[in-house]
Amino acid sequence: MAEIKIYSAVVCPYAHRSRLVLQEKGIDFDLIEINLQNKPEGFTNISPYGKVPALVHGENRVWESAVINEYLNEVFPNPPLLPNNPIDKAQARIWIDFANTRFVPAFSTLLRSPEIEQQEAAKQELYKHLEFIEKEAFGKLSGEGPYWFGESVSLVDFTFYPWFERWPALKHYRGFGVPEEFARIRQWKKAIKQRESVVAIANSKEFYIERYARFATPVAA
Incomplete structure (x- = not known):
């Protein structure tokens, strides 16, 4: 089991963003596909907004794609995906x-x-x-x-x-x-x-x- 879990939906462009960052950084992750028309019971315990993407990293939960991506860039700094300046x-x-x-x-x-x-x-x-x-x-x-x-x-x-x-x-x-x-x-x-x-x-x-x-x-x- 990977350290990172990402809750995603293949058609969702926001989830696509975060999956791209995981791929670019070579981070091992478990992909959990969510049916947005029939969300599993308890999904809001993972994603309080009931949306994808949502990230679980150990005990930490992060949601909203732009925030997830900055989090990944800080926790897994290589290769860097933001300028230093x-x-x-x-x-x-x-x-x-x-x-x-x-x-x-x-x-x-x-x-x-x-x-x-x-x-x-x-x-x-x-x-x-x-x-x-x-x-x-x-x-x-x-x-x-x-x-x-x-x-x-x-x-x-x-x-x-x-x-x-x-x-x-x-x-x-x-x-x-x-x-x-x-x-x-x-x-x-x-x-x-x-x-x-x-x-x-x-x-x-x-x-x-x-x-x-x-x-x-x-x-x-």
Whole structure:
């Protein structure tokens, strides 16, 4: 039995984040898959919010993906997934907050909204966020490197990536792919997609298209 247990759901992008960090750090863990439509009795004793991911490390419980990932990075410091420099570390936390409070809500609104007007507004919002990432992250932080902070992969990369792996569902159901003009974002996606940690737990685009069918209907031809 591994020292770490992670409670996850394969379709959940938040749980995907923490599984990526565990993979990247080479941490041995037990994976407990939770059916979010039929949660086991007593699950809130592990995850008080009743959500995944939740982490058990010995006697310790941690929940919320961004908090879990920082915890893992501190307890298992190698390889480091946050910059050492205080201002760069602050920038990383700003981008993680940006993902949680701006990027992910726009993605989810576009996928889940039944009204065309809501979808169009969400497309504009998501485009704006992609433009901001292209200019402020890859235009200023990354230099010539493929990742958010250049040559070294970080928690920020793993914070955003699960939604990009699910992007084919957004394109299929809402007709919105990652625009060609965001070349650096597209290069980043290609680079991170090839990492061993990502490949190890990747799912196909068909998987997400099928799993997200209940949230959306296909774009009319």
